[in-house]
Structures are given as C-alpha cells and as structure tokens.
Amino acid sequence: MTAKLKFGILGAGRIGCVHADTLAFRVPEAEIAAVADIHREAAQALADRCGIGRVSASTTEIFADPGIDAVLICTSTDTHAELIAQAARAGKHIFCEKPVALSLKKIDASLEAVKHAGVQLQVGFNRRFDSNFVRVRQAVAGGEIGNPYLIHIVSRDPAPPPISYLGPSGGLFLDMMIHDFDMARFLLGDEVEEVYAAGGVLVDPAIGEAGDLDTAVVTLHFSSGAIGTIDNSRKATFGYDQRVEILGSKGKIASENRYPNQVVVSGEKSVYTDLPLNFFMQRYIEAFAAELQAFVEAIREGKPVPVTGEDSRISAVMALAAGKSFREHRPVRLKEISA
C-alpha cells in the first residue's frame, strides 16, 4: 500500500486529541479524513487544530464513507463494543482504546464481528510501546536475565479520579490494573493461570462507598511457574509511579520512573530532585505516538497488529478473576471465568 492510510476519528476528547495529533503531525503515512463527536464543537476544534477536512455529524457517516480505511475509537467505554462491531461490519480496520468492554459477553461479540469481517483490531495498551518496557521485554526475550522467576509491577496514580468516574469504569481491576495484567503477559511472554487478590480502601472512604477499591495487590501464578505481583494504588503524592522488576536465573532487570530533568540539588538538609512526571499524558506521550505508528505500519503492510482483541480479552478475564478472588477471598483460576 503506498497511499496514505485514511482515518476516521470517533471521539474528540482528551485521548482522541492525543491520537489525532500523532496522526496529523507525526505519521506521514496517515491522514485524518473525518472526525465525529457528539459534542460538535469539540470535533470542530480538533478539526481546526489538526487540519482535518471534515467534521461528521455521526459515526454512521464515517462508517459509510468508502474513502476511510480505519477508525480510531476514542469514545466512552460503554460504546466501544458496539462501535467495533459496526466498524467491522463496514470493513474498517480498528484501533480502539482499552477496555473493549466490561463484560466478556460484549467483548466476545465484538471479537466475533472483527473476525467475521476479516479486519484488524488493535487495542490501546500503550505501555507496550514505552521505551522502558520495550527494553525490559527485549531483555527477557533475549535471555539477558535468564528464565524469569519473579515479576513485580508497580502502577500507581498520582491521585484518585472523581468518584463519578469509578462506577462506569468497571472498578480498579478492570479500569486500572488491566494495563498491568497486559504488561505481565507481555513482559514475560507467558500466560497467567491463577490469581489471588488482596485489596482495600485506604486512600478515601468515598471510593469504598462507591463500591470500589483504591489499593490492591494481586499475586499471579504463571504457566511457567513464575510468580508475579501487581501493586496498585490510586494515590502516589509524588506522581505517576510506573515501574517493573523481574528476577531471572541470570539476573534482574528493573525500570525506574521518568523525570522532567536529570538535575540533582545538594542542599542544606537533603539531596533532592524534582518529582517524576506526574501522570500518563506526560509519562506515556511517546508511547501513545508509537502505538499508532505501529498500527498504521501493520495495516499498510498487511501484517498482524501488535496488540490484538484477544490480548484485550485475556486481560479482562484476569481482571474479572481478580475481582472474584477479592470477593471470595481465595485464589481463582482463570479457567473459572467464562462469558
């Protein structure tokens, strides 16, 4: 394929704008043909900013446009599954923000539609494209640290989201830890068979009243025998805390946070640095760009996308198993989870 890949963007919210910037200014092989959003002004503003020729009245109009090769689904989570199915039926390739849906039933319906249509679906697990995690994966895959024994993933937000966000999000396991479930599989190149979830409400009682957790540790039992832990908190006052450490038979690999600068001050009371990058928009800005570049390249070259719908489904199963483990206070095998 030598022509540019023509995109329709569905949703002009925060992440939609990030992706639009990438397509408009960083991926010469892509072109944004149209954007749709239920808030028309948001769509128009994005169109102005990124030089997008057309603001569509509806997603239907975009699906119907034969000039559009692929869609970028950046709408609210509850609409993802249905939009994927529609896009698939319209023969469009799909890049969809995570999660595909909060229930396996919906996810399965979407994946079935994608499979039937023969299009490709990439899900937005952006961390796979972060240069730190890419380097960690490279070390594991290349045998640099030998056979993995233990993996510890830390993933903490600087502050909890608004309480109103929590319910629709699916809760900590499906909304937040789902990224870490994907990382665990990606980094080890191994599948998890069983999980045990410990959790609590330590940050803010209102989160508990809303039926969610704000702190959780999940133990992972991998097929290889390796053991993992994922450590999540909704509050790390010093900023976004995103690290991973793997111990293997030949050594250890550990990634640190990213900082806005590499400056150290030795003062009268302490030796200090500025805080790490505050949240995902700072920390993963390069990863967001890299995941879209990978999608465009895969579609144009007719190769499989690097993060599939099936990857997304497995992470959802892990999140559902973790929730069940927490509620039933026992280890839960992934096989126990079905649609």
Next chain:
Amino acid sequence: MTAKLKFGILGAGRIGCVHADTLAFRVPEAEIAAVADIHREAAQALADRCGIGRVSASTTEIFADPGIDAVLICTSTDTHAELIAQAARAGKHIFCEKPVALSLKKIDASLEAVKHAGVQLQVGFNRRFDSNFVRVRQAVAGGEIGNPYLIHIVSRDPAPPPISYLGPSGGLFLDMMIHDFDMARFLLGDEVEEVYAAGGVLVDPAIGEAGDLDTAVVTLHFSSGAIGTIDNSRKATFGYDQRVEILGSKGKIASENRYPNQVVVSGEKSVYTDLPLNFFMQRYIEAFAAELQAFVEAIREGKPVPVTGEDSRISAVMALAAGKSFREHRPVRLKEISA
C-alpha cells in the same frame, strides 16, 4: 551498672566469631569471660583471636559460673530452645540467634523459662539495626510518608545453601523469610492478621526434592488495612538483594542495596558499576555489631531489650501460617496457628 558485662559464648562457628569480634573489639562495656564449643579447637582459635581467658569444656560450666552475666547462643538451631531454658534457670541474660525453635511448643517453653527467671532475652533479628532499615522505620514512625498503604520487601540470597542445610533449617519460610516477617512488623509498627503464600521450585529441582521451596511471595494483611508483599528467592546471581519499599499517604520510601564502592564506569557498551555486596556477612556486618551494642546497653541500664522473645514467636507464627497457606492453597489467619 558500671562494671563490664561479662559474657559466655556458646558456639564458635561463623556467627559466633562475628559476635565475639564485636564484643572484644567494639564494645568496651563488654568482656568475654569464656567460650564453649563442641569443637574444642574452634573455641580455642576464637579464644586466641579475641583474647578470651577461658575455653570451657561445656555449656554447663558456663551456666554455673557466677561471674558470667549473659550468654550468647550461637549453636545450631535445634539446641537454641533448650539452651535458652537452661541459661534462664541459671539467671543469665540471653542473646540468641534466630530462630528460637522451629515449633511453637518449644518456643513457648523457652519464653516461659525466661519469663519465670526474670532475665532478658534478645533474639538476633539483626536487620532491625541496619542503617537503611533504621532510616525507613524512622520515616514511618515520624510520619514522613504518612499512613502506610503498601509495603514490599525483597530478600534474595546470592545462591542456595547446600541441600543438606535445608531440612534442619525448617524450610524457606522459617529459615529465610522469618527475617522479613520480622521486618514487616518492625517497619510498619503494625501486626499481620492473615497471610497468603505463593511459592515454587524454580532455581533447583533438588530443593524441591528435599521438600522445600526456593522462590516464594507472601501477601500480608495488616491490622491497619495495609497490604504487604514479601518476595524471596534463593538465587540472585548479582548478589544479596535486600530492599524494602513503603507507600504511604504522603509519599514513598525505598531502600537500595549496598555496594562496595560508589564508582560508575561509562564504557563502550554500557554504563556500569560493580555488583552489590555479596551476602549477609558483608551487608550486615555493621548491623551485627549494633545489635550486640544495643543488648549490652539495655542489660547494663536495666532497660528492655529491643527485640524480644515475643517478637521471635510472632515471626514464627507468621512462618507457620505461610507454610500452611502454601500447602492448603488459601489465605490463612494467624489465629489459626497454635502451639
């Protein structure tokens, strides 16, 4: 008390020698009056090295000596409980290497003897005296990181011990992780109510054949609601891996390993440093000295020792609960464990 505290040392093996060096050369307020070991040559060599006046034929002789104020028990684990009881009955203060015993019944008998005799017993949880962990504890106790949410303790040996060591040791939970159980309580100043243990044999199948684990992760549920994880491996090729990290409502505190020097080489292929200190004799040499200094000071000033027999008992309960959790594949409450 202005006179020197007079010690009898029981056991002239590796750790006995370390403690003798401390008493002889670093604690002016202490004096070693006698040493006993079933290997008389070992006792004699230690006496020569440290200027100890008398090599006793037996522990009985030491217990019977009215000039001896305190004993240092550095014999093999299976003799600890009985020697503690004898020393207590002889009215000696006691410093005993961990663990007191592998069964609660034995531990309880020892503690009862100590209590009845009105002497003091300090147990060798040396890590409480390491300058890193002291600093971490200080931060938690002083509110520097607010209320603790999560604690992660890493404790990995450079290489597994000989297989013959494993059986008598009581296994990974009682022999190795017991230090970390103590650290968890010490660092948070909180008690654990329940544990969940995951483990495996990943390093060496011979360890499994000997009925032990070489890799384990235990989840801790604290009274305060805080959640902890302890990560143990018998093999970290790069050296002794001893770290801790605590997330609290105001921030995070993390301790790193110690290195033989602070030198960084930027070479043609990587930027590198030498490996961390290899094992406990290098890493904790200062902590071993500090624990004995604290014991001598407490006894001389008639104050409580900083690590009691009760502390030792609780760690043993945690280890037994972890073993039960692993065998029964479920979370186990500490209350389930009794003598």
Next chain:
Amino acid sequence: MTAKLKFGILGAGRIGCVHADTLAFRVPEAEIAAVADIHREAAQALADRCGIGRVSASTTEIFADPGIDAVLICTSTDTHAELIAQAARAGKHIFCEKPVALSLKKIDASLEAVKHAGVQLQVGFNRRFDSNFVRVRQAVAGGEIGNPYLIHIVSRDPAPPPISYLGPSGGLFLDMMIHDFDMARFLLGDEVEEVYAAGGVLVDPAIGEAGDLDTAVVTLHFSSGAIGTIDNSRKATFGYDQRVEILGSKGKIASENRYPNQVVVSGEKSVYTDLPLNFFMQRYIEAFAAELQAFVEAIREGKPVPVTGEDSRISAVMALAAGKSFREHRPVRLKEISA
C-alpha cells in the same frame, strides 16, 4: 499580532530540516512560506515533507517577498554574517544558527545592520532551552544554591567530526566550546573577565595536523569572583556527555546526561544501563523546538528575543581569548580582544 508568523527558510540541511519540522508541526503560530537551498532537491524534499508552498530559487527572492516576516538562517557558517545583513536590510526578523561569524569584524558588521534596521536577531544557542539547563538556571537565579562559587561544565562529543570539517569550523574554541561559553554566562548570569586555556591533541594526531585541538580545559574568571572550568573532548566513546555542576554558598546543583530509558540490569558481572543518548540530535531535540517557539512568541508579542546577537558576540570574544591564551600560554583578559 494575531496572524501567523511567516517564515522563509534559508538552507535545507540537517539543522534546517529540524527547524522546519518544529515550525510545521509544533508551532501553530508559525507558517513556512518558502524555503531556499543551493541544492534545489534538498529544498524540494523539505517542502514536500513539511507542506511548504514555495521553493525559492534564491535567498534574494525570499528577502524580496513582502509576505515573509522572518528568516531562519541554516546555511553554512561562512554565509551567516552576510545573510543576516541582507535580511536586516530587507526588514526581516532573523533566527540564525550559531556562530554568526568567525571574526569579530564580520559579527560587528552584522549586528550593526540588525541594529540599524530595527529588526530582531536570535542566535541558535539551543542549550539554553534544554530542560536540564533551564532547571539549573532557575536554581541559580532563584537563590536555591546561594551565591555561586564554582561552575564546572562538561561537553564532550561521541566522536570527532571529519578532519575536513575542522578548518572551516574555526576550531574547537569557536566551533564547540562556544556553546559552553554561552552556557557559563547564561547559567551564572555573570560575565567572564579572563580565561586561561589548556589544550592538547590526545584523540587523533590528524586533528593536530589540521591545526586544531581535540581536548581542552578553559578556566574562567567571572566578575563576581566565581571560578569556572569548561572541559571539552572530541571523543567520549559512551556518547554525548553534557553536564554542568555549580557549587554555591547554600549547596550544589548538578545535571546528568539523558538516557534512552530508565532501565537497570543487575547481571552476573556488573550492574548496568544502556548508554546515554548519543549526540545532539537526540539529546537536544526538545531544546531545538523550544528555542524556535520562544523566537516566534517574542516576535509576535514584540518582546526581546531570549538570545541576542550581543550574546553571540561575547561568546565569540571568549573563544578568541581562549585561543590566544592557548597560543601565548598565559591568562588572557577579554578586554584584550578587539575586532
């Protein structure tokens, strides 16, 4: 000014392309109206890449275009001074790559033309816009480390340029250390009165045969009494080595290199990381963008540009004084240098 600032780009080489990318894709307030290069294909390629409407046959055509507000001079060094003068006479604001010229006489003629025309000239000392050096400057200006006593600037290239590059470059002091002379003034907010230069040919004898140095250390005597050292080498095998450290009455501030990731591997022989970013195109990519954004903002808002022709002149005086100091083997006062 609400209209976009319209640029003509002179020179479509490596740095011209970097700046064009910034203007095209990162600065919405700017627009590239035309590009000229003696290699027409290079100009055309850049125009295609960045959506530039016009490829001009000559710089004259660009100066003559009343629709162009500002020019970006990215041609070879020997043409800078004359192009600045022409641009000034044409009433264009100017962003010129450093150095303006290798002789004070030429520099002064350029600055005179700029002054007479009443346009603004910004010189490409990009390091002032690097987030590390910005943070260091902020600390000094804000009193965070008190009164500066000592500054040490390290600036080393990964490998020497081709020998053919050296002659026209003006040599190490005018080509390479000129950046560090500017940093010294910028970071301390102070002027240098005297320099002493030590230097040698240690990397490659061919550099010496070409009449240049490949290693140099210059001592700076500041008006305030502070003392500085600049340490330059043409060869740092591990990559671009760009750091600064300042000691003041209240403490010390030091900046480290940038790395492609924050990953540390603890292997069997060493603890290591990947090498730092290799050269200026990686290390200073963000700084190149920031300097142009600052230029566009200053011109549009009628404010002074942040790096002036006078700044450029002072750095050149320092470089000439350093060369004289090296040749005459004695400290040289800046006052000794005249056009």
Next chain:
Amino acid sequence: MTAKLKFGILGAGRIGCVHADTLAFRVPEAEIAAVADIHREAAQALADRCGIGRVSASTTEIFADPGIDAVLICTSTDTHAELIAQAARAGKHIFCEKPVALSLKKIDASLEAVKHAGVQLQVGFNRRFDSNFVRVRQAVAGGEIGNPYLIHIVSRDPAPPPISYLGPSGGLFLDMMIHDFDMARFLLGDEVEEVYAAGGVLVDPAIGEAGDLDTAVVTLHFSSGAIGTIDNSRKATFGYDQRVEILGSKGKIASENRYPNQVVVSGEKSVYTDLPLNFFMQRYIEAFAAELQAFVEAIREGKPVPVTGEDSRISAVMALAAGKSFREHRPVRLKEISA
C-alpha cells in the same frame, strides 16, 4: 617477622586516636607499646581506651626504647620534620601524617635522614586507600577506560576551619589541595609538569584577611599530555564532597560521595535522600584503617611502603608551584620550584 610490630605513638590528638584504635582493635599484627603527648592527660586517656601499657613522658623516651619498631607521628605539622629525623636516627620505621613539612628544605632534610638510616617512611595520604579511589586507580591501571585524557578532582570541606588554623596550616594549597595533588599522580600513574592556579576568597572575607584562599581551581599539565583540574572549596553545606572523574580513550570512570544510607524518599515536593557523610572522619574511616594495615604489612614483610616520602615531596612541590602560579598569575612549571 612473626612477632607483632611494636608501635610508639607520638601525639594523642584526634588523628592519633583514630590510628591507635586501628592498631589496637583491627590489626592483630601490631601492638602499641607506648604513647606520648605534651598533654599527658590526653595520652593517658588514649592509653586507657586502647589498653596501651605505657604513657611516655617524652618522644625521646620512645625513640630510646629498643623494644619499639615503629613510630606513628601524629603531632602538629611543624614538628613532623624534626621528629622524622630523630626517629630515623633511632632506627625506627615511621608512619607520619601529611604534610611532612611546609618547606622543601625541611622535607629534604627529613628524607635525607630517612634514607641515611635505611628505615622506611610512609606518609598519611589516606585517600589512596579509599575503596572508591582504589577502584578508580584499578580501572586506569588495568586499561578499563583506555588512555586518560582528562581528570577532574573535586574536594570540598563542609565548612572552613577556625581562622587560627589557617596560618600554621600552610594555606589551602599545602594543607588541603595537597591531598588532591597526591590523588592526581596516584590515579593517573603520571607526573605533572606544570600547574596554573585560579583562586579567590568567596566563602569568608576573614580567610582572605588571614592571607589564605577558600576557593581554588588548579589546572594540571601531565607528562602524557593529559589535562587535569582540581576544584577545592572550604564550604560545601551539604557535606564532604570528594569525587573524581577521568575520561579516557575507551570511556569514563566517576566516583560519587558516600551516604549514611541508601534510602530514597519520594515526598510531596521532591524526591530526596539524606546528606552525604559529613567529613573525613566519617568518609575515610575505613581508609585510615587500611593505610595502617598496609604499613604494618610492608614493614613486617620487608617490602616498600605504598606512599613514600618522595611522594610527599612531589605533592609539596605541586602545592608550592600552585601558590607561585596564583601569586604570579601565570602557569608555573614544577621545575621552577627548588628547596
């Protein structure tokens, strides 16, 4: 030699006590036979502390004692040269604190006496025994960083000494930077041919009124062509700042300060650690012990001591050259300095 090496200690001040502790408690092959100090109570206190059998009324008594093999000279600097000469004539091996004397004439007389007597003299350049600098030296000597191009030595005290200390000390170059002159030679294994000194009074005007400097940077020209800088300040509020960095043809080696612990706190405003070790008694405590162990071993085994009187003389020549360079404001060759 199998008997213990018997020492007489001259001077029971701070450093005398440090060395006595080392000999008494860390070097089984040494024995302290006697101590003398003009303050008899100080000598007595040290004798009590370290179990020294005899407190001598005078140094003469110690020189006259045929049972004493070696003396440790820890008296005030102005007495060193004469005591060395007396000790040599008495046939004692000598360990003397730096500097031997403030004038070359005196130094030469001492060295002549030592040579004539055929005894050995080791001078207290303790930093050669610090594990960081040992590692740096090892890298250079082993070719790990190739041929050295540049060396930068930082050496800063936490706070200036009392003004009354300065005059008798010989001033910054002879008192403080003399350690760094020795390090420069030791680390590169190369000799300096010329120096250029820049200096000032930035910390405290009273230091200037006393005729001394508190801040200085000296450029070193080595025989090999390598260039060095030494950066001294009497005030680093954050603690003792003792680092070195060497760039070579294959890479760079840099040593960092030492810290009391390896703990990092990520707080609400910064990421911080405790300050580095405050001064030489903390930072070099192990190096002080190692230098005496090396002396005892050399003498007992009849091998040359690792830091000779000649080493001390060369450092003094460098300090005198630096002083002359500063006063005459020009580079000074070491050949210009004579007794």
